[in-house]
Amino acid sequence: MAPFVPRVEGFDGLRDKVLVITGGANGIGAATVRLFHDHGALVVFGDTAVGAGQALSSSLGDRATFVSTDVTDYAANVTLFKTAFQKYGKIDHAVSCAGIMVPGADWFDDLSIESVEQPLPDIVLDVNLKAVAYFARVAVAYLKHRGDSVGGDSAKSLTFTSSDMIFCNTRRVPLYQVRSALGQAEKLPLNESPGLTYPKTSKSGVLTLARTLSTTSLSQHGVRVNTLLPNMTATQMWAPLLGLWHEQKLPVNQPEDLARFFAGLAMDEKAHGLAIAVTGGEGWDIEAGLRETMPTWCGPERAEALLAVGRLMG
Numbered sequence: 363m364a365p366f367v368p369r370v371e372g373f374d375g376l377r378d379k380v381l382v383i384t385g386g387a388n389g390i391g392a393a394t395v396r397l398f399h400d401h402g403a404l405v406v407f408g409d410t411a412v413g414a415g416q417a418l419s420s421s422l423g424d425r426a427t428f429v430s431t432d433v434t435d436y437a438a439n440v441t442l443f444k445t446a447f448q449k450y451g452k453i454d455h456a457v458s459c460a461g462i463m464v465p466g467a468d469w470f471d472d473l474s475i476e477s478v479e480q481p482l483p484d485i486v487l488d489v490n491l492k493a494v495a496y497f498a499r500v501a502v503a504y505l506k507h508r509g510d511s512v513g514g515d516s517a518k519s520l521t522f523t524s525s526d527m528i529f530c531n532t533r534r535v536p537l538y539q540v541r542s543a544l545g546q547a548e549k550l551p552l553n554e555s556p557g558l559t560y561p562k563t564s565k566s567g568v569l570t571l572a573r574t575l576s577t578t579s580l581s582q583h584g585v586r587v588n589t590l591l592p593n594m595t596a597t598q599m600w601a602p603l604l605g606l607w608h609e610q611k612l613p614v615n616q617p618e619d620l621a622r623f624f625a626g627l628a629m630d631e632k633a634h635g636l637a638i639a640v641t642g643g644e645g646w647d648i649e650a651g652l653r654e655t656m657p658t659w660c661g662p663e664r665a666e667a668l669l670a671v672g673r674l675m676g
């Protein structure tokens with residue numbers, strides 16, 4: 363087990379740093395916007411929730427800029443970074459936080475050779491994975507660009523938001539549990555439960571994207587790449603399930619906990635290639651755990667072979 367405690371003493375490392383973040387109007391993203399702003403950073407944040415975004419930016423003043431942004435639109439990602447760059451001449455940190463969880467039909471429900479002819483919408487993959495790749499591509503270009511940036515060799519960071527649910531092998535959130543947690547007894551058919559196949563697939567893809575980027579030459583440009591994998595966090599996204607979590611006495615993160623981890627990863631110049639699972643406000647580096655236990659989960663000889671392949675492929 364590799365606990366990770368964000369080193370955020372005084373948050374001094376955030377002063378005058380430029381943060382670009384998506385999903386900044388609500389929940390974890392909004393808490394991160396506030397924390398960076400309150401400790402002297404210059405924040406440019408995008409979201410589709412225009413009302414909430416504008417309200418947050420007005421409450422913070424002119425060091426926080428909201429840009430109406432739909433991350434599924436490649437050009438909108440470019441505009442978001444361009445706005446920050448034109449305003450401040452540099453980007454120090456980029457955080458991809460926008461995400462969705464859509465209850466309803468799962469792609470693999472009730473399949474027959476007749477029903478399979480109707481495609482289902484793939485908005486979850488679009489927002490949670492494809493758009494994250496868009497964001498990452500634009501972020502890499504701006505983070506590598508020196509502009510008038512000052513700071514050490516590893517001063518810049520790109521941080522992704524995955525989910526530790528990807529390691530929990532359940533395909534659904536049974537809605538009857540949600541209802542019963544809300545004090546309503548009825549059970550709903552399985553196909554009315556929020557399907558998790560797509561959200562989990564998308565969030566697994568995000569982790570793989572981050573892991574891959576962390577092995578590229580980005581670090582030569584002083585850009586560190588990390589991932590946060592929140593467990594249940596008290597935001598609007600999972601609000602209907604919170605009662606169940608409390609009833610079962612399961613740990614719950616507050617959005618501010620995640621904001622502290624985003625800040626810690628941005629400021630810690632040694633933090634690179636980490637995948638931090640956060641539960642009940644505490645963090646563990648899954649990458650370190652995977653490395654340490656490799657001989658256990660794939661056998662000692664295979665572990666050696668996999669490591670050799672890794673060295674060979676760079």
Ligand SMILES: NC(=O)c1ccc[n+]([C@@H]2O[C@H](COP(=O)([O-])OP(=O)(O)OC[C@H]3O[C@@H](n4cnc5c(N)ncnc54)[C@H](O)[C@@H]3O)[C@@H](O)[C@H]2O)c1
Pocket residue numbers: 384385386387388389390391408409410411431432433434459460461462489523524525526591592593594595596597598599600
């Ligand atoms: N809350 C949890 O328990 C939990 C657990 C694991 C992972 N996460 C992840 O954390 C991140 C933040 O989630 P949250 O809990 O704060 O939820 P939230 O719903 O409070 O915030 C998500 C934000 O993303 C924005 N958004 C959605 N689609 C967008 C789009 N196309 N373009 C731009 N913005 C868009 C929403 O408007 C919202 O402001 C998400 O990526 C989510 O998947 C949350």
